[in-house]
Amino acid sequence: MSRQELAGNNNQVPPGYKQTEVGVIPEDWEVVRVGDLEPYVTSGSRGWAKYYSKYGASFIRITNLNKNSIYLNLNELKFVALPNHVNEGKRTRLKNGDILISITADIGIIGYINSSVPQPAYINQHISLVRFDLKNIVSKYIAYFLVCEKVQRFFRGSTDQGAKAGINLDKIRSLQLAIPPLPEQKAIASVLSDVDELISSLDKLIAKKRHIKTATMQQLLTGKTRLPGFGGEWETKSLEYLTECLDNLRIPLNEVQRARMKGNYPYCGANGILDYVNEYIIDDDIILLAEDGGYFDEHTTRPIAYRMKGKCWVNNHVHILKAKPGYHQDFLFYCLVHKNVLPFLASGTRAKLNKSEMNKIEINLPKNSEEQKAIASVLSDMDKEIAALEKRRAKTQAIKQGMMQELLTGRTRLIKP
Known part of the structure; x- marks a missing residue:
């Protein structure tokens, strides 16, 4: 099915597809609101600062959500130590499969909780938690769907303007989703997750190469390590x-x-x-x-x-x-x-x-100017290697965006109806 065919209006919907509130989707997909799936929806509690500690439970903030991935950025993870008598925070204790949505300031950043997030973990008041019955829905698929441009436009258009921009939980429940059959949800989530793992591995490799370059600069630019054949x-x-x-x-x-x-x-x-x-x-x-x-x-x-x-x-x-x-x-x-x-x-x-x-x-x-040149050549080669990895990462990210556009609209089917 071509993109031109699927971009048609109500009178030009191709066979096997239907026009819906979320666009043209396959006939065997459903359009539902988040609230129709009867999820647990809440937001974090206020007043967590007094529980901050060097060690303890993970405390997820908007800074831990990632605009380019549904997986969390744990580099600046904070911790809280909850006294036994504190029950309010436990309302938002996270579980694997939970979906997080930023609801103030930078609205609509999506996070997905998996085993990479150290447990127990909690969220602050700037984040909404959406928890589905995992027997009936693949929450990772929903997380990827919420990243789509059409949903992100909904977030931007639904913002409550005031002293501080925000979106309420009723708006979260009203979000419309295009839901394929369960096996296809699993297949789409798996494919996109594989691409995210590749991007993550590239990020780690780039970070490692930068660290090696920094250490090499420290050695070569101070003369602590001399390249073979040079002295003086x-x-x-x-x-x-x-x-x-x-x-x-x-x-x-x-x-x-x-x-x-x-x-x-x-x-x-x-x-x-x-x-x-x-x-x-x-x-x-x-x-x-x-x-x-x-x-x-x-x-x-x-x-x-x-x-x-x-x-x-x-x-x-x-x-x-x-x-x-x-x-x-x-x-x-x-x-x-x-x-x-x-x-x-x-x-x-x-x-x-x-x-x-x-x-x-x-x-x-x-x-010796030749030693200057040799040192610069070593560092330049490192820069080229890092640049090549960054280019590969950017290309992979672009491929992922294209795959999301195809898979999350049903333009490309991983499982035939």
């Missing part, structure tokens, strides 16, 4: 000695100018590429070092330095650096990525790296 002394030089500063090529653009200049050349700022414009002011291999707005702190992971090769436009929030003859551009770039520049920032209402202070930043480097 290292020296310490300031950026003023090692680089040319091309800040005279910086030109800011406001939003109106950028909108008028839409094109193919990167428009670069402190935090990376901001836009694409139809003109360029520099055509070179350069290092961009944030002047303000792009520094690491406990809340952000934005870059302090990045590379651009070729034609681009640079604004006035980033310094433009190029290695002087005799020093390797790639090596200096990795040194600046590794370097803590926070001590050089000017204090005030907004942290800023002035040019005079930037020039004082010192770099340790081997006197």
Whole structure:
């Protein structure tokens, strides 16, 4: 069945399909509301902060829900220790197969509870819990269905506007679902879960490769580990000695100018590429070092330095650096990525790296430029490997989105009716 056929209106529904409130679906699928399935629906309790502890039961918050997956992000998991006499929290004690939905702030993020979530576990007041009778429904299928764009539009359109945006439990119960026969629910959930496992494995591999790269940088850029065939002394030089500063090529653009200049050349700022414009002011291999707005702190992971090769436009929030003859551009770039520049920032209402202070930043480097080049080559190969994995992950994520569109609408059937 082609997409064009399935996209038809009420008068053009293809054989074997029917037009419903949730769109065109197979004839043997049903449309039901969440409430029709008689689930247990509730939300978390308030006042959990006093029970926070270093150890204890898992406490799930919106930050643990994942926009790109139904599986939870447990990297910043908090814990609570409930006294024996506290019964209110036990109302929301989670079980495998439960579905979580964020109901305040960033509404409609879906979570699915499985054995990866340490038990016992509870939720706060910003999350709704939906628990089905697992004999009659595959809750993982429902979780995937709730991620679909049509349902997400329902969440956005049903938001109660007020002091704080939110959605009530009656709206959760009114959600419409397209339900295939139980065997097909299981098959769809299994296939999508397999893809999610592949994405998760890629995430873990990418994280491992980044960790290895960080450790390698620590060893090679400090001279603690020397590459085979190299010896000799290292020296310490300031950026003023090692680089040319091309800040005279910086030109800011406001939003109106950028909108008028839409094109193919990167428009670069402190935090990376901001836009694409139809003109360029520099055509070179350069290092961009944030002047303000792009520094690491406990809340952000934005870059302090990045590379651009070729034609681009640079604004006035980033310094433009190029290695002087005799020093390797790639090596200096990795040194600046590794370097803590926070001590050089000017204090005030907004942290800023002035040019005079930037020039004082010192770099340790081997006197032999060939060793600089060799170190940079090792790190560059690592970057390429990580980039290839990230590209594969993005492709897999796109494939998953396409599969969801096909499987959760019945366009592609895993089990013939």
